[in-house]
Amino acid sequence: MPRVDFPPCKERLADGTEVLLRLIEPTDGPLLLELFNVLSPESIYNRFLTPVKEVQPEHLRRFVEIDHWTEVAVAACLCEAGRWRIVGVGRYHLGPGPHEAEVAVLVGDPWQCRGIGGLLLKKVSGLARSQGVRRFVSTVDPCNMKLLRFAQFYGYKTTRRFDDGLIRLEAELDG
Numbered sequence: 001m002p003r004v005d006f007p008p009c010k011e012r013l014a015d016g017t018e019v020l021l022r023l024i025e026p027t028d029g030p031l032l033l034e035l036f037n038v039l040s041p042e043s044i045y046n047r048f049l050t051p052v053k054e055v056q057p058e059h060l061r062r063f064v065e066i067d068h069w070t071e072v073a074v075a076a077c078l079c080e081a082g083r084w085r086i087v088g089v090g091r092y093h094l095g096p097g098p099h100e101a102e103v104a105v106l107v108g109d110p111w112q113c114r115g116i117g118g119l120l121l122k123k124v125s126g127l128a129r130s131q132g133v134r135r136f137v138s139t140v141d142p143c144n145m146k147l148l149r150f151a152q153f154y155g156y157k158t159t160r161r162f163d164d165g166l167i168r169l170e171a172e173l174d175g
């Protein structure tokens with residue numbers, strides 16, 4: 001599998017706002033912490049499937065030390081009040097099956113429903129395809145209606161229900 005090659009690029013949201021998409025870097029810890037601090041408990045639960053009150057330094061390290069080979073993470077950044085902040089992250093890691101990757105998208109509550117999650121999902125789908133991935137899978141809470149609408153729009157189907165109440169979503173990556 002080749003390491004992904006992704007030079008930073010700018011995209012526009014439907015409302016005209018410019019978003020910078022780039023790979024997560026090892027120095028992004030403070031920007032990710034800032035993003036975490038504006039997340040609602042609901043968004044935190046929906047992303048991590050457990051309540052998280054505080055990000056431990058080892059977790060933060062885990063989020064920024066990405067090899068961009070077996071695991072890829074893309075940050076969506078907005079320039080607000082003269083400085084760039086990370087407002088969302090799309091990531092995947094290869095597996096569990098061949099040509100599969102587990103995907104997760106997170107957008108900070110103040111910036112949700114503006115198209116940023118969709119931008120991130122499209123970007124990581126393209127990167128995954130370039131690595132030979134054909135299917136994205138994700139384990140989600142069935143009460144996460146926003147995610148389910150979002151996922152349905154992007155062609156995800158429920159494939160399994162687990163005993164712990166979580167569901168498995170899968171989507172074939174086109175092209």
Ligand SMILES: CC(C)(COP(=O)(O)OP(=O)(O)OC[C@H]1O[C@@H](n2cnc3c(N)ncnc32)[C@H](O)[C@@H]1OP(=O)(O)O)[C@@H](O)C(=O)NCCC(=O)NCCS
Pocket residue numbers: 042043044046047103104105106107108111112113114115116117118119138140144146147149150151153
């Ligand atoms: C799920 C999540 C990533 C979506 O991010 P987002 O930036 O709000 O997503 P978008 O703005 O691109 O799209 C969201 C909405 O538009 C819909 N949508 C997107 N593009 C669309 C289009 N072209 N036409 C119609 N509907 C569209 C989605 O289905 C969704 O619908 P809603 O507004 O009725 O809820 C975000 O809500 C989030 O981070 N939630 C918390 C964490 C989480 O649940 N992560 C997923 C677990 S892996």
